[in-house]
Amino acid sequence: MSITFETAGQTVVASLQGRLDSTNSPAVEAELVGRIGPSGFVLDFSRLDYISSAGLRVVLVVAKRLKQAGGGFVLAGLQPHIRDVFEISGFLGILDVAGTKAEALARF
Template sequence: MSIKFDKTEKAVVIHLNGRLDSTNAAAVEKEIFENIESANVVMDASSLDYISSAGLRVVLVVAKKLQREGGRFVLSGLQPHIRDVFDISGFLSILETADDREAALAAI
């Protein structure tokens, strides 16, 4: 798993690449919270190959923290098999999503 952060005028864009699972979820969560200064975050999952329940928890924790602080969280670029995981878990009904980074930034 690799994570890259891009700061724009509107949001911090978090690029996830690889697998987000129980072996790295705690480290990923820690790194995200160390790097999001903005109240708005776009999580670009276009290069995410796999997500486990531990990974889903990370996404939910980040989204809820931003919501409590009055920020926005948009999940973008979900590949079909990753979208299915979010759909089955019920997360698509509680998280804002966009087709790609540009659409997510426009939504913010």
């Protein structure tokens, strides 16, 4: 699992690559939460291969912390198999999801 960060205006973009599961979710959560502020935040999953329930929990924690900080949150680039996991879990109904990183950034 690797995470790269970039800033577009006042929006933080975190791009995840690899697998987000129970073996790395605590470290990923800590790294993402450490970047939360009152600005926008995009999680780019276009290079994410797998997400487990532990990974879904990380997404919820980040979304909750951003809401508390007054920042916006958008998921971007969900591959079909990752999107299926979010759909089955019901997360698509509660999270803002964009097709691409550019679309997500346009929401801020």
